[in-house]
Amino acid sequence: MVQGSSQRAFGVAGGGARALARSVLTRIGVFLGVSVLVFCVIHAAPGDPSLSVGVDVGDAVAVASDGARARFRAEHLLDASLVRQYLHYLGPFDLSPRGHPWFGGTGEDPWGGLVCFDFGHEFRRPTISVSSELAKRLAVTVPLTAVAVLLAYALAVPLGVACARRRGSAFDRATSTLLLACFSVPAYWAALLLMLVFGARGLDWLPMLGLHDKDAAEFGAFASALDLARHALLPVVVMTYGALAYIARQTRGAMIEALESDYVRAARARGLAETRVVWRHAFSNAVFPLLTLAGSLLPALVGGSVLVESIFELPGVGRYAYEGFLQRDYNVVMATTLVSALMTLAGLALSDALYAWFDPRVRRA
Amino acid sequence: MSSREPILVVEGLAKTYRTAAGPVEALRDVSFELARGERLAVVGESGSGKSTLVRALLALVRPDAGRVRLSPRGAGRMLEWSSLAGRELARARRYVQPVFQDPMASLNPRRPVIAAVEEPLVVHGLARGDAARARAIALCAEVGLEPATAARFPHELSLGQAQRACLARALASEPELLVLDEPTSALDVGLQAQIVNLLFASARARELALLFVSHDLDLVGHVAERVLVLERGRIVEAGAVEQVLDAPRHEHTRALVRAWQL
Numbered sequence: 250m251v252q253g254s255s256q257r258a259f260g261v262a263g264g265g266a267r268a269l270a271r272s273v274l275t276r277i278g279v280f281l282g283v284s285v286l287v288f289c290v291i292h293a294a295p296g297d298p299s300l301s302v303g304v305d306v307g308d309a310v311a312v313a314s315d316g317a318r319a320r321f322r323a324e325h326l327l328d329a330s331l332v333r334q335y336l337h338y339l340g341p342f343d344l345s346p347r348g349h350p351w352f353g354g355t356g357e358d359p360w361g362g363l364v365c366f367d368f369g370h371e372f373r374r375p376t377i378s379v380s381s382e383l384a385k386r387l388a389v390t391v392p393l394t395a396v397a398v399l400l401a402y403a404l405a406v407p408l409g410v411a412c413a414r415r416r417g418s419a420f421d422r423a424t425s426t427l428l429l430a431c432f433s434v435p436a437y438w439a440a441l442l443l444m445l446v447f448g449a450r451g452l453d454w455l456p457m458l459g460l461h462d463k464d465a466a467e468f469g470a471f472a473s474a475l476d477l478a479r480h481a482l483l484p485v486v487v488m489t490y491g492a493l494a495y496i497a498r499q500t501r502g503a504m505i506e507a508l509e510s511d512y513v514r515a516a517r518a519r520g521l522a523e524t525r526v527v528w529r530h531a532f533s534n535a536v537f538p539l540l541t542l543a544g545s546l547l548p549a550l551v552g553g554s555v556l557v558e559s560i561f562e563l564p565g566v567g568r569y570a571y572e573g574f575l576q577r578d579y580n581v582v583m584a585t586t587l588v589s590a591l592m593t594l595a596g597l598a599l600s601d602a603l604y605a606w607f608d609p610r611v612r613r614a
Numbered sequence: 615m616s617s618r619e620p621i622l623v624v625e626g627l628a629k630t631y632r633t634a635a636g637p638v639e640a641l642r643d644v645s646f647e648l649a650r651g652e653r654l655a656v657v658g659e660s661g662s663g664k665s666t667l668v669r670a671l672l673a674l675v676r677p678d679a680g681r682v683r684l685s686p687r688g689a690g691r692m693l694e695w696s697s698l699a700g701r702e703l704a705r706a707r708r709y710v711q712p713v714f715q716d717p718m719a720s721l722n723p724r725r726p727v728i729a730a731v732e733e734p735l736v737v738h739g740l741a742r743g744d745a746a747r748a749r750a751i752a753l754c755a756e757v758g759l760e761p762a763t764a765a766r767f768p769h770e771l772s773l774g775q776a777q778r779a780c781l782a783r784a785l786a787s788e789p790e791l792l793v794l795d796e797p798t799s800a801l802d803v804g805l806q807a808q809i810v811n812l813l814f815a816s817a818r819a820r821e822l823a824l825l826f827v828s829h830d831l832d833l834v835g836h837v838a839e840r841v842l843v844l845e846r847g848r849i850v851e852a853g854a855v856e857q858v859l860d861a862p863r864h865e866h867t868r869a870l871v872r873a874w875q876l
Binding site (some may be wrong): 520 | 669673674703704705706707708710711712714715716719720721722723724728733735737738780783787
């Protein structure tokens with residue numbers, strides 16, 4: 250038996266590198282699949298990106314001439330076949346008129362595309378590269394999402410544990426009902442309600458739109474931090490409460506299961522302090538499902554950011570995606586979708602890694 | 615039996631659960647004594663109140679009526695076991711230790727076996743640090759687990775090894791009564807005999823009282839000195855093992871014995 254289990258451990262450890270390679274390759278495949286799918290969908294959608302082409306005149310955009318539109322279409326291969334367009338997007342060869350000479354280009358810009366980490370330029374503002382704009386937008390969305398996730402876990406886990414320990418009590422029932430209600434309320438509805446209550450039309454306690462006051466540039470460090478916090482408060486609340494309710498319910502369920510296990514019963518019978526029983530023995534086992542949850546929560550929050558950022562007019566990735574869709578800016582749509590696909594895959598990889606780290610059955614295997 | 619001093623005195627124990635289908639009387643007026651070093655079996659069908667009795671004896675559920683008194687040598691006096699609470703209860707728990715049916719389920723999957731054996735030593739202040747580790751290794755050796763095996767996680771052990779680990783863990787706090795809930799029913803016959811022999815050896819060496827719950831009358835006949843028969847929460851027959859198994863008086867016991875002989 251001893252020999253058997255060590256053989257088993259060896260067998261799997263030997264396959265570890267291969268398993269890792271396979272999972273990385275699978276994820277790259279999934280990522281490319283997503284890129285093809287999104288590319289086809291966005292091109293199949295009605296609407297013509299060249300209609301939104303214009304000449305920037307200060308704040309206004311003048312409608313472009315037919316000639317300018319034709320040039321735009323040629324430059325972005327909009328009249329080429331879908332396959333050619335996709336290969337142009339994927340890279341590494343630039344297939345546009347100024348692209349690689351092998352494909353009939355002038356050779357000014359031979360390389361480019363996704364595999365060169367090049368998301369192209371915005372259709373509407375050709376001087377702005379999608380990557381640099383995306384970086385700016387991520388700097389808004391990522392901190393907001395991170396705060397929302399951390400806050401959700403920080404509040405939900407103790408709440409779920411408390412409910413599980415007092416299972417069936419008035420506290421448990423009241424909390425569970427409230428959480429279910431929270432979970433059922435759609436985010437856009439909650440966002441609008443919060444804006445009505447706390448915004449200028451209601452109590453007027455909090456700013457409603459954007460991330461900074463219009464005079465923020467003149468504020469000191471403390472005042473501008475406070476200003477940012479006041480602007481971010483409602484969006485963070487809207488992004489948090491649903492996840493909080495969900496995590497708390499999962500925590501409660503996992504804890505109830507752990508608290509009723511024989512090893513917890515045995516731990517109690519051994520005379521351990523209740524806090525040690527609850528945290529060391531029950532919680533350390535209940536934590537697995539919560540970790541897997543983190544992987545699926547992250548993409549959901551990134552997706553939810555489209556809504557929240559649009560409602561609160563925050564300059565984040567979600568809003569960028571929304572604007573891209575409205576203007577049929579293929580490059581923006583592709584980039585934002587692929588970034589969120591990447592985050593989803595990263596989230597899943599993260600939860601796999603955490604799971605392996607925390608569960609000795611996986612770690613040893 | 616009466617010549618030996620009692621370790622456990624149970625008087626008029628009752629427990630009723632409120633369920634959606636109405637109240638369920640799990641235990642009704644259960645009284646018995648257990649002497650130091652005695653081996654007592656509690657038999658009964660499922661639903662007879664065996665599990666509730668085990669939990670009450672382990673002070674994991676509080677009885678509605680009646681009391682359980684415990685007289686460990688280590689405490690030097692009679693303890694009102696069923697009404698102890700808080701720190702007093704936690705301290706007294708070292709004298710009564712459980713071994714459950716499913717050894718895999720009763721070991722924390724996230725901790726190596728040696729940590730589980732070591733924990734009671736530390737919690738009850740019996741040893742610390744290296745001394746605790748050494749004692750834990752000695753306990754594991756006593757139940758037949760090598761140090762390399764004891765360093766593993768539960769899922770890396772066989773069922774028999776896991777049950778040995780549970781036994782070592784139960785013995786760590788120097789208990790005077792072991793409460794065993796179907797301790798061998800998850801194991802195959804060969805392993806059952808090994809575990810039972812191990813239990814015997816450990817119990818004799820420590821003058822340890824054993825109370826074990828089982829529906830396996832073979833095991834009962836082999837291990838117990840005395841038997842209690844539970845039916846729907848009530849003791850319907852009690853006596854020496856030969857008398858109860860060979861010449862059962864109560865109808866329910868006769869039915870159990872008939873079913874066993876088939």
